Amino acid sequence: MKLIVAIIRPEKLDDVQRALAERDVYLMTVTDVRGCGRQRGYTEVYRGQEMQVRLLPKLKLEIGVNEAFVDATVEAIVHAARTGETGNVGDGKIFVLSLEDAIRIRTGESGSVAIGP
Template sequence: MKLIIALIQPEKLPDVKTSLYNAEVYKMTVTNAIGCGQQRGYTEMYRGVGEEINLLKKVRLEIAVNEDFVQKTIDAIIKGARTGNIGDGKIFVLDLPECIRIRTGERGKDAIG
């Protein structure tokens, strides 16, 4: 089992969701996040004073998958999120030692579904 965490541009979320659904990946958690990477932000003028904005809006996807869905999930995220510009995001793949479905008490592969 793996936990896939992806940080993407907010405007790419509909494309990523469509791509994931086409890859038969339906379960995910989506949260808003702010952060910066290689983009380093931008400068904005407010009442004549320049202000550095370096924390940019991002969307964080968390998807727990069984081993046979790892590559399909990664490929779907890349397909939906890639623009070819700096700031497209990152994907992290972590080992997931345990998963428990609260409703039924199922564990492991069966709990992920």
């Protein structure tokens, strides 16, 4: 099992959710976050001084998936969250983490059945 953590542009959530649903991936957690990538957000010059690094609003998706769904999930997010023909800086990032276990509280079932569709 893997925990896929994706940071995306907020306006891309609908496209990403649709792309995931087409691949039978529905279970997810979405959180409002702020972050900066290697462009360090953006800087503004104010009275001749460069202002501090900005944290830009992003969304964080956390998706627990079984191994069989990992590639399809990553590909769906990459394609749906990318902007323009070739992508733009700030389009986001995906982290793939090993997932030790998952427990569905209602039933107590654990492991891959707890995160399956």
